Amino acid sequence: MDIFLQQIINGLTLGSVYAIVALGYTMVYGIIQLINFAHGEIVMVGAMVAFTVIGWLAANTPLPPLLIVLIGTAAAIPACTAIGYALELFAYRPLRKAPRLAPLITAIGASIVLQQVAMMIWSRNPLAFPQIIPNMVFPVAGATITLIQIAIIMTSVVLMIALTAIVYRTKLGVAMRATSQNAPIAGLMGVNVNHVIAATFMIGAALAAVAGVMVGTYYGIAHYTMGSLLGLKAFCAAVLGGIGNLAGAMLGGMLLGVVEALAAGYMGDLTNNVFGSNYQDVFAFMVLIAVLVFRPSGLLGERIGERA
Amino acid sequence: MLEVSGLCVSFGGINAVKGIDFAVRAGEMVALIGANGAGKTTTLKALIGLLRPTEGSIRYDGVDLITVPVHQRITLGIALVPEGRGIFSRLTVEENINMGAYRRPDSAAVRTDRDGVYALFPRLAERRRQTGGTLSGGEQQMLAIARAMMSKPRLLLLDEPSMGLAPLMVRKIFDTIRTIAADGVTILLVEQNAKLALEMCHRGYVMESGAIVTHDNSAALLADPAVRKAYLGDHA
Numbered sequence: 001m002d003i004f005l006q007q008i009i010n011g012l013t014l015g016s017v018y019a020i021v022a023l024g025y026t027m028v029y030g031i032i033q034l035i036n037f038a039h040g041e042i043v044m045v046g047a048m049v050a051f052t053v054i055g056w057l058a059a060n061t062p063l064p065p066l067l068i069v070l071i072g073t074a075a076a077i078p079a080c081t082a083i084g085y086a087l088e089l090f091a092y093r094p095l096r097k098a099p100r101l102a103p104l105i106t107a108i109g110a111s112i113v114l115q116q117v118a119m120m121i122w123s124r125n126p127l128a129f130p131q132i133i134p135n136m137v138f139p140v141a142g143a144t145i146t147l148i149q150i151a152i153i154m155t156s157v158v159l160m161i162a163l164t165a166i167v168y169r170t171k172l173g174v175a176m177r178a179t180s181q182n183a184p185i186a187g188l189m190g191v192n193v194n195h196v197i198a199a200t201f202m203i204g205a206a207l208a209a210v211a212g213v214m215v216g217t218y219y220g221i222a223h224y225t226m227g228s229l230l231g232l233k234a235f236c237a238a239v240l241g242g243i244g245n246l247a248g249a250m251l252g253g254m255l256l257g258v259v260e261a262l263a264a265g266y267m268g269d270l271t272n273n274v275f276g277s278n279y280q281d282v283f284a285f286m287v288l289i290a291v292l293v294f295r296p297s298g299l300l301g302e303r304i305g306e307r308a
Numbered sequence: 309m310l311e312v313s314g315l316c317v318s319f320g321g322i323n324a325v326k327g328i329d330f331a332v333r334a335g336e337m338v339a340l341i342g343a344n345g346a347g348k349t350t351t352l353k354a355l356i357g358l359l360r361p362t363e364g365s366i367r368y369d370g371v372d373l374i375t376v377p378v379h380q381r382i383t384l385g386i387a388l389v390p391e392g393r394g395i396f397s398r399l400t401v402e403e404n405i406n407m408g409a410y411r412r413p414d415s416a417a418v419r420t421d422r423d424g425v426y427a428l429f430p431r432l433a434e435r436r437r438q439t440g441g442t443l444s445g446g447e448q449q450m451l452a453i454a455r456a457m458m459s460k461p462r463l464l465l466l467d468e469p470s471m472g473l474a475p476l477m478v479r480k481i482f483d484t485i486r487t488i489a490a491d492g493v494t495i496l497l498v499e500q501n502a503k504l505a506l507e508m509c510h511r512g513y514v515m516e517s518g519a520i521v522t523h524d525n526s527a528a529l530l531a532d533p534a535v536r537k538a539y540l541g542d543h544a
């Protein structure tokens with residue numbers, strides 16, 4: 001088996017998830033310079049809601065697996081969007097003119113609240129994904145790719161294209177970019193800045209919902225703590241690519257996934273089994289630090305000062 | 309058209325505008341002049357809704373503006389060309405221009421108007437795919453005016469459109485303002501360059517440390533020795 005190619009495939013799968021989550025961080029940062037640390041928890045809620053619906057449908061209906069997963073995702077999206085909207089409205093909007101530390105602390109608080117509430121609703125035990133998706137494996141030049149991996153990578157590519165189209169081709173997208181560059185002037189032009197900011201949170205949360213379904217399906221479980229590390233890594237991916245930059249979040253996410261997977265694949269061999277693949281999580285942060293030493297604004301980030 | 313009375317704006321205890329009264333009638337060109345820090349920009353920001361007055365009233369066509377949120381004032385036909393231009397530096401020239409028409413649904417009419425502003429500023433038409441931040445200062449000023457015109461304003465507020473521009477460009481910008489006024493748009497012009505402003509406008513208000521100290525016809529202000537001494541560099 002070709003370990004290298006196999007780890008690239010695994011890395012792109014995980015990287016797809018990181019990229020979709022990183023987009024949520026970067027969009028919110030781009031528009032109000034806030035790091036929404038509760039974003040990872042929105043991913044978790046997406047996975048939990050979807051798993052609940054999927055589990056019930058799988059047990060009680062004869063619907064085809066694809067339809068079940070789609071319905072589960074369709075249930076997760078409005079749930080997450082509502083949370084994203086509520087966070088913006090109740091947690092961040094009142095603090096928009098406060099010093100930057102205040103909303104940051106609020107974000108951390110919100111993430112703790114979301115996690116605890118999720119624990120109360122879904123218990124401490126992980127939810128398992130029902131065995132409904134056929135475990136199909138396709139050979140690719142000495143490595144293999146599963147049906148789920150193909151679905152995850154393709155879904156994330158479609159989402160990235162759709163998001164780019166929204167941001168660069170629609171009126172809302174122009175308003176989002178104008179607001180991120182100069183909110184008061186956007187207001188003068190007739191943009192309801194509050195609506196645009198709320199829409200940004202909601203789009204990010206909808207992406208997070210899908211990411212939750214993807215990562216939950218990939219690993220087969222969903223748990224109330226799953227959002228923390230995933231969120232932190234996706235945040236790293238956003239910073240890696242240049243926070244505030246959409247293409248940067250996509251690139252950063254993919255890159256992080258691949259680096260992590262390669263590290264997991266070769267760590268044991270390279271260190272004579274002193275470090276095993278369980279050290280892969282450390283890699284996200286090592287890559288982040290290494291890149292920021294040389295490019296403090298991230299791979300595609302603009303130099304400070306170019307912001308008008 | 310515009311009636312301001314008793315307008316006060318303060319920043320955390322500092323009164324920047326201290327109860328001013330002025331009015332602009334439809335079809336007029338009115339200048340608001342004064343030294344640095346007199347409160348001119350603050351006055352315009354209060355008119356457009358970027359700042360909330362602490363006291364006073366602003367009536368526009370009989371409507372009390374103070375309760376109208378900033379993003380809705382543009383739909384009433386008021387537009388501001390802000391101090392420092394306020395171009396969206398990473399949007400293209402054309403996207404900047406379209407932002408001016410953000411509140412207008414009529415896309416065929418918007419296209420016609422866009423052709424109109426391109427005809428007014430051919431330089432912008434050549435650069436429509438460039439980002440706003442790559443334009444020269446003069447071009448950015450043109451873009452700020454073009455963008456404001458896309459909302460089809462009946463009252464255009466301009467904050468120091470001559471700032472930082474070479475004389476030739478200043479003349480071009482002022483010629484454009486005259487053209488816009490000739491099309492029936494009412495103008496309220498804030499300027500450091502008092503001579504140019506008064507020569508173009510019908511009337512002028514002179515502002516000093518947050519208060520309006522004089523107002524008169526432009527010809528009278530241009531002849532007023534105190535105004536000449538303070539704002540027209542007349543040392544005689």
Ligand SMILES: Nc1ncnc2c1ncn2[C@@H]1O[C@H](COP(=O)(O)OP(=O)(O)OP(=O)(O)O)[C@@H](O)[C@H]1O
Pocket residue numbers: 319322324342343344345346347348349350351391500
């Ligand atoms: N955001 C602010 N916070 C505190 N003080 C402010 C603020 N904006 C303006 N001021 C103060 O209000 C006063 C009036 O400022 P304003 O910008 O209106 O002057 P101006 O007449 O436009 O001057 P210039 O010709 O230099 O543009 C100044 O003393 C200024 O320092």
Ligand SMILES: [Mg+2]
Pocket residue numbers: 348349350391467
């Ligand atoms: Mg000023």
